[in-house]
Amino acid sequence: MTERATDRFDDWLRARVPARGLRPKAAAVLEVLLSQPRRASYGSAAELAQLAGVNVATVTRTAQALGFAGWPALQQELRARYMSSLSAGQVAAEHSGTGSPSARSLRRDLDSLALLNRRMDEEVLLTIAEAVAAARRTVIVADGSYAAVGLALAHNAGLAGYDVRAVTSGDAELANTVAAIGERDVLIAISFWRLYESTVLAANVARARGARVFAVTDAASPALAEAAEQVVMVPAEGVAFFPSLTAGMAVAQALVTQLAAVDPARTSASIEAAEGMWSKFGLLHRRPSGG
Amino acid sequence: MTERATDRFDDWLRARVPARGLRPKAAAVLEVLLSQPRRASYGSAAELAQLAGVNVATVTRTAQALGFAGWPALQQELRARYMSSLSAGQVAAEHSGTGSPSARSLRRDLDSLALLNRRMDEEVLLTIAEAVAAARRTVIVADGSYAAVGLALAHNAGLAGYDVRAVTSGDAELANTVAAIGERDVLIAISFWRLYESTVLAANVARARGARVFAVTDAASPALAEAAEQVVMVPAEGVAFFPSLTAGMAVAQALVTQLAAVDPARTSASIEAAEGMWSKFGLLHRRPSGG
DNA sequence: GTGAAAGCGCAATAGTCTTTGCATGCAAGT
């Protein structure tokens, strides 16, 4: 299957990690390699270093630690693997558009979503959806711009009839909410690009309290992966300075869709109730059924 | 099919050939570009020269003859074109309704994004970006689950150094904010599926007060289209009860990317300042750089 | 057949990228 292509890419790279493991900064470099293969396969060592938040030298040393002669050697292998994982599927395309930043951004998101589509393991999403469905309550931790994804997830899950709350407004609220987490609860940590200290902390505390913890991220940081039962990897590479939230949003959407399928009756009832309320409050401009 | 994608790629490159044609050696270079795009997009000018049986200098001159500054410039365009022609093809893969709900959701989003990519008029995004850049302040109205898109837009635009605020917490706040809107302001209304009454009202009031009004929506409702100077149409069809926010998020991302390109210096400075603050406050788990 | 013009390779130059030696700071163990 096509899905295996990217898996092979990941596995291949991970298999080269030496027995004694990787130092923190080297691990950071590896994360970037896995989460942004395109950029890594084209860019220079210096560019990669900046993305990983390390010095250029560390990139070279990481390449050597992975068993390559240096960065160019690693990059060459990377190119071959990544490209073949891309072209593994049917290649049919229609592509037009000029090089304006917005057009490039759209194209990039399309690429990322294609990558996500192939890489995504549905089993993981199913596991998370079932956990949320079974939970007493679900808390979503999402800081920075990722808050948007968390909010969307919480909103729609709520609509589907589940108690899902997004914590997005700072450490104080986060502390209070985490304090109330218990054994029958679920915590989902959403984090792209930069990992906030408080997110890791919240995940660890929740885990210690017996809650089930999941993570949605663009790079499997050891700190987060350790606390999480399952990690959903999402490409978040953007064309400008900002990581793209598009693929993350697609995952949120997929998760809610899966959640809605766990107990269709419950979801239908919940949505019907919500629609009733909308009408009652006169919120909508054009009504669902023209009423 | 593959041939179609390649045709596009070929056409684009051939269209850049100057009127008076190419000299023999330059034609040889072009031939290699067309027949081995992968190698060309990764390799150096010297490698390409060897493949074409010409001198390195000829490669550079051919790039210039094709209207690029030099080989690196040509290569960059080549990469973008070639890569997207490859991966956009994944979109055409398997339209079947099989698979888990989450997998279907991802596929649907992928389709939507492909559609968006084809239909999107970059001119509109450019217009909006420039309006926001020129505005004293920008207000984003986004209720319900669309609030997520609005928040993402506001957050990233803020990071890029512009005063963009999302109003998402109800009619009271909306009323207050709209009351402060003036001639030099911009309002962006985001609305999918359901159109909230208050959104239409806000758009009309802002328009009446002389602000520039734009809309992002999945269906051009007359009420909103009337108030808006430009309407961005976004596919938002989901597989379950919920409209998908993925394509909307992609538009937000594209918009911010375009905005960041309006005044790169301003954006860079703003982001640098933000990064400095993150370090100062110790928010991040893995720091950008140990320095 | 001769002169002019243009293509093209050679080689020098300027710039960039990778690697490595060295120093520093942190952490673990005595």
Place this chain on the structure above:
DNA sequence: ACTTGCATGCAAAGACTATTGCGCTTTCAC
């Protein structure tokens, strides 16, 4: 508390890449 070892950043060195000026060679016109 001191020492030792290791990870990491800094900076210099070395290698490579792209571009451009220069001159040779081919081609076409008269």
